[in-house]
Amino acid sequence: MNLVTETAAWLTNPAQWAGQSGIPNRLLEHVLIASISLGIALLLALPAGLAIGHTGRGAAVAAGVANLGRSLPSLAVIAIAIPVTVLVDPVLGGTVLPTLVAMVVLAIPPILVNAYTGIAEVDRDLVEAGRGMGMREREILAGIELPVALPVVLGGVRSAAVQIVATATLGAIFGSGGLGRFLVDGIAQNDDGQVFGGVVLVAGLAIATEVAVGLLERLARSPGLRAPGARPATELAPPSPLRGA
Amino acid sequence: MPDQAARGAAIVEYQHVSKSYATARAARGAPGAVNDLSLTVPAGKICVLVGPSGCGKTTSLKMVNRLIEPTSGRILIDGADIAGRDATELRREIGYVIQQVGLFPHQTIGANVAVVPRLLGWPAARQRERAEELLALVGLDPALYRDRYPAQLSGGERQRVGVARALAADPPLMLMDEPFGAVDPIVRERLQNEFLRLQAELAKTILFVTHDIDEAIKMGDLVAVMQVGGHLEQFAPPAEILAAPASEFVADFVGADRGLKRLSLTRVSELALHPVVTARVGDPAEGARARTLADPFPYLLLLDASDRPIGWISQGHIPATGALAASLATPMSPLLDRRTTLKDALSMMLDADVQTGIVVDRTGRLRGVLTVEAIAAALRPSADPEVIASATAAGGASAAPQSGADA
Numbered sequence: 108m109n110l111v112t113e114t115a116a117w118l119t120n121p122a123q124w125a126g127q128s129g130i131p132n133r134l135l136e137h138v139l140i141a142s143i144s145l146g147i148a149l150l151l152a153l154p155a156g157l158a159i160g161h162t163g164r165g166a167a168v169a170a171g172v173a174n175l176g177r178s179l180p181s182l183a184v185i186a187i188a189i190p191v192t193v194l195v196d197p198v199l200g201g202t203v204l205p206t207l208v209a210m211v212v213l214a215i216p217p218i219l220v221n222a223y224t225g226i227a228e229v230d231r232d233l234v235e236a237g238r239g240m241g242m243r244e245r246e247i248l249a250g251i252e253l254p255v256a257l258p259v260v261l262g263g264v265r266s267a268a269v270q271i272v273a274t275a276t277l278g279a280i281f282g283s284g285g286l287g288r289f290l291v292d293g294i295a296q297n298d299d300g301q302v303f304g305g306v307v308l309v310a311g312l313a314i315a316t317e318v319a320v321g322l323l324e325r326l327a328r329s330p331g332l333r334a335p336g337a338r339p340a341t342e343l344a345p346p347s348p349l350r351g352a
Numbered sequence: 353m354p355d356q357a358a359r360g361a362a363i364v365e366y367q368h369v370s371k372s373y374a375t376a377r378a379a380r381g382a383p384g385a386v387n388d389l390s391l392t393v394p395a396g397k398i399c400v401l402v403g404p405s406g407c408g409k410t411t412s413l414k415m416v417n418r419l420i421e422p423t424s425g426r427i428l429i430d431g432a433d434i435a436g437r438d439a440t441e442l443r444r445e446i447g448y449v450i451q452q453v454g455l456f457p458h459q460t461i462g463a464n465v466a467v468v469p470r471l472l473g474w475p476a477a478r479q480r481e482r483a484e485e486l487l488a489l490v491g492l493d494p495a496l497y498r499d500r501y502p503a504q505l506s507g508g509e510r511q512r513v514g515v516a517r518a519l520a521a522d523p524p525l526m527l528m529d530e531p532f533g534a535v536d537p538i539v540r541e542r543l544q545n546e547f548l549r550l551q552a553e554l555a556k557t558i559l560f561v562t563h564d565i566d567e568a569i570k571m572g573d574l575v576a577v578m579q580v581g582g583h584l585e586q587f588a589p590p591a592e593i594l595a596a597p598a599s600e601f602v603a604d605f606v607g608a609d610r611g612l613k614r615l616s617l618t619r620v621s622e623l624a625l626h627p628v629v630t631a632r633v634g635d636p637a638e639g640a641r642a643r644t645l646a647d648p649f650p651y652l653l654l655l656d657a658s659d660r661p662i663g664w665i666s667q668g669h670i671p672a673t674g675a676l677a678a679s680l681a682t683p684m685s686p687l688l689d690r691r692t693t694l695k696d697a698l699s700m701m702l703d704a705d706v707q708t709g710i711v712v713d714r715t716g717r718l719r720g721v722l723t724v725e726a727i728a729a730a731l732r733p734s735a736d737p738e739v740i741a742s743a744t745a746a747g748g749a750s751a752a753p754q755s756g757a758d759a
Contacts, residue, residue: 230452230454232450232452232453232454233454233456233457235419235450235454236448236450236453236454236455236456237454237456237467238419238443239414239417239419239443239448239450239527240443240444240448240467240468240471240517241440241441241442241443241444241445241468241471242440242467242471243440246471250456251456254458255456255457255458329457329458329459329501330501331457331458331459331460331501331502331503332457332458
């Protein structure tokens with residue numbers, strides 16, 4: 108049996124589609140842990156990024172945090188987190204929590220950096236016009252900066268989500284669930300079909316995440332912001348009914 | 353929300369207003385400082401702040417809606433110190449137009465125009481109604497433009513939307529920071545004319561910043577010329593700035609052609625017209641000839657039955673007997689309207705290679721003639737309106753303008 112047929116056989120085996128260690132449950136675990144960590148990362152990084160972008164203060168600190176987060180290997184973060192998380196919760200601290208911490212750490216940099224650069228790059232004339240018309244700072248952020256910067260901000264969320272989905276796989280090494288179990292168990296059991304079946308599932312989920320956030324991005328983007336810089340071909344310029352004096 | 357009819361125009365008063373920046377900040381390109389600015393903008397007038405970059409004109413403007421706070425001094429709107437107002441509420445009562453327009457790209461044109469009404473919490477239907485009304489007012493068909501996005505508009509159209517947006521809540525005061533600076537000269541000219549026409553109806557109080565002295569002269573009821581360092585050099589109506597610059601700086605800034613610029617400020621109606629010997633078609637030639645020979649100006653102006661000018665007959669060509677026929681007259685002089693600027697009048701005379709223009713009223717009837725001499729008299733540096741009138745009368749009578757017929 109070659110790898111392809113082995114993988115196909117594993118994926119189509121009805122035994123894999125039921126029970127606690129079946130594909131649906133592992134998929135659910137994977138999505139759950141990824142969603143929770145993305146949610147935490149959003150809660151931490153998005154308000155900070157928006158505030159930094161709006162005020163222009165703290166950009167250097169944010170860049171430092173982002174670079175630190177990016178340079179830490181995920182595996183190392185998980186390993187470092189274990190002694191701490193065990194103290195917090197003896198049961199989950201050894202399994203799910205370290206992975207969660209690692210994924211949050213990993214997800215913060217792209218969300219933070221895209222949020223603050225996206226907001227900071229919004230044309231200052233728009234902000235000035237808004238402020239001059241009597242918009243409060245919060246209204247400027249929510250009504251002008253965020254909608255205009257939304258494609259950039261969501262771009263950060265998208266790359267964070269994809270990285271989280273991929274990294275959640277590593278958690279299985281340390282005993283958490285998710286699709287990574289198939290890889291870890293498959294290697295241990297010398298079951299190539301299971302290993303590559305798991306790889307296919309993880310890759311599929313990552314691609315689906317990418318597509319889903321991309322779709323959200325497109326839906327949320329104002330039609331006025333499509334094709335940035337380009338002017339539509341159908342241009343109307345009727346002469347003004349008010350003729351020049 | 354305030355009753356719209358009750359909102360007229362505001363009076364803006366600067367009282368010893370200064371703005372200074374720390375040296376470090378100034379080195380990083382802070383806006384221009386302002387030094388002890390005191391001036392009053394009367395209600396319903398356009399006051400143009402003009403000067404080279406760094407003269408503090410934009411700073412002065414932005415202190416009115418408190419985007420910049422003065423270091424010292426007070427600014428009053430309708431007698432009330434703005435320092436005591438909530439800045440956000442104050443801004444919602446002041447129209448604001450900037451050079452780059454700053455339309456929100458993610459919102460439709462309709463939503464952009466309704467920004468301030470939305471902030472003020474107007475009902476949605478009224479916001480929409482007001483946006484459509486304003487788009488029509490600035491010459492953009494609401495049905496065509498309401499649902500478009502700023503990226504789909506030309507620069508001139510965006511500028512119009514910017515003006516509509518500033519007018520949305522019917523503010524008694526508008527601040528305009530180089531509002532027509534980002535469009536090409538032809539569009540700018542049209543926008544300026546449209547805006548002046550709009551202002552003639554709306555009569556808002558307007559503070560208008562520009563670095564372009566020609567725009568200042570054209571747009572301003574009053575012009576404040578500012579010098580680098582934020583000194584007010586002169587604050588006067590444009591004609592006075594041109595006729596009597598208060599300092600060498602102002603004279604330099606308005607340019608060596610300030611005399612010519614004044615021509616575009618004065619209209620034919622402001623000058624005394626020169627009378628001329630006339631006769632109607634069919635009148636006896638003999639009497640007309642005698643009158644023309646007695647006048648220092650050697651031409652007879654032939655009119656039709658409704659007093660509309662047909663053309664000139666030189667005194668040597670007037671028949672001794674019989675009736676005057678239309679075929680004798682040569683139509684050489686341009687016809688001028690009382691609203692024509694002296695600049696346009698002079699240009700038309702130069703184009704026609706004559707020294708006299710015929711001024712007619714709206715129905716085409718003769719009002720008198722305007723000579724190059726009279727225009728030259730109006731240009732004399734000391735000329736004030738009365739002097740212009742008497743100089744015109746004197747100059748016109750003593751000269752013998754070469755007009756038309758035998759040229």
